[in-house]
Amino acid sequence: MLNIISRSYVEGEINGPQKVVTNLIKGLEMLDYPYCINRNFEATSQIWIHDDPLALAEVCRRKLNAIVGPNIYILPRNIPSDLNMSKLIYIQPSRWICDFWKVLGFERCPIDVWPSAIDTDEFSERAKPGLGNVLIYYKQRSIEELNFLKEILDRKKISYKVIVYGSYNQKDYIDSLKKAKYVIWLGRHETQGIALEEALAMNVPMLVWDVNYLGHWLPREKDKKIYTADELAYKNTTSAEYFDDRCGIKIKDQLQIEASIAKMESNWKIFTPREYIIENLGLKKQARELIDLFEKHFNTSYEAGKTELLKNNKKWLNAKFKFKLYSFFKAMSKKISGKKG
Numbered sequence: 001m002l003n004i005i006s007r008s009y010v011e012g013e014i015n016g017p018q019k020v021v022t023n024l025i026k027g028l029e030m031l032d033y034p035y036c037i038n039r040n041f042e043a044t045s046q047i048w049i050h051d052d053p054l055a056l057a058e059v060c061r062r063k064l065n066a067i068v069g070p071n072i073y074i075l076p077r078n079i080p081s082d083l084n085m086s087k088l089i090y091i092q093p094s095r096w097i098c099d100f101w102k103v104l105g106f107e108r109c110p111i112d113v114w115p116s117a118i119d120t121d122e123f124s125e126r127a128k129p130g131l132g133n134v135l136i137y138y139k140q141r142s143i144e145e146l147n148f149l150k151e152i153l154d155r156k157k158i159s160y161k162v163i164v165y166g167s168y169n170q171k172d173y174i175d176s177l178k179k180a181k182y183v184i185w186l187g188r189h190e191t192q193g194i195a196l197e198e199a200l201a202m203n204v205p206m207l208v209w210d211v212n213y214l215g216h217w218l219p220r221e222k223d224k225k226i227y228t229a230d231e232l233a234y235k236n237t238t239s240a241e242y243f244d245d246r247c248g249i250k251i252k253d254q255l256q257i258e259a260s261i262a263k264m265e266s267n268w269k270i271f272t273p274r275e276y277i278i279e280n281l282g283l284k285k286q287a288r289e290l291i292d293l294f295e296k297h298f299n300t301s302y303e304a305g306k307t308e309l310l311k312n313n314k315k316w317l318n319a320k321f322k323f324k325l326y327s328f329f330k331a332m333s334k335k336i337s338g339k340k341g
Contacts, residue, residue, distance in 0.1 A: 027287025
């Protein structure tokens with residue numbers, strides 16, 4: 001039985017971390033694999049700490065086996081230095097971010113790759129290919145790059161719509177994808193890129209204008225000091241880790257953009273991105289892959305976990321009324337701030 005320790009699950013805001021945990025739960029239910037949420041650390045033999053630094057500190061203190069991550073710390077230096085992580089496996093959603101952590105010298109515990117699943121039922125294939133605008137997804141890249149795209153599309157008399165990260169809700173996004181011929185993705189680096197993969201799950205092909213290095217983005221004010229100058233120069237990164245020729249076209253060179261748009265205009269109907277997502281990031285598949293990490297690293301077999309019963313019903317902090325009340329008022333405050341903005 002898997003004990004899922006997650007703050008995002010309780011907070012309930014629809015975002016990337018929340019989808020990581022809710023999509024895992026959907027996959028576990030498809031497998032008929034037992035789980036509990038935010039129980040204490042003796043409740044099960046399998047512990048996954050999704051996004052809770054306090055829980056991470058507690059399993060380190062108790063020297064318990066656990067899989068932790070990916071939504072806890074951005075960089076290795078953010079992890080408190082006094083934590084004994086020798087019993088842990090830290091998971092990251094893609095190979096490039098694992099490699100980046102290793103370049104930064106992280107050796108406190110093994111790192112493994114586990115990407116989140118995509119809900120291909122919620123993001124189902126659109127009834128028919130869109131015949132409307134090209135959809136430009138714009139996330140924290142320079143306005144000059146956006147204007148470069150617009151100038152090409154205007155000159156070619158290709159109609160388009162721009163959707164800006166942080167200024168839309170999920171319904172708007174799905175409605176826009178249903179109408180789009182294809183997407184031009186102009187975004188920052190992503191450790192996984194769930195919103196991008198949700199578009200592919202709807203069988204919407206994509207032209208990705210990929211980043212050339214980690215600092216190829218316009219950070220929000222609060223994000224400007226996350227990385228050092230050397231880290232921002234790191235080149236082994238991408239906007240679209242999970243992507244192949246079935247999904248569309250991915251390029252880094254600005255000089256190739258116009259020719260790539262022409263190719264998308266001619267060939268957008270022949271791509272099959274949904275096939276790629278189902279094959280690589282399905283709900284059931286990714287849930288099984290997380291459970292299999294317990295056998296790989298801790299010798300806890302899938303069968304043993306599936307037959308395990310809950311040892312107690314005591315709650316971890318996230319399941320207690322105080323945290324739920326805090327999460328409610330936090331969410332209300334965000335809504336009010338959003339309306340004022």
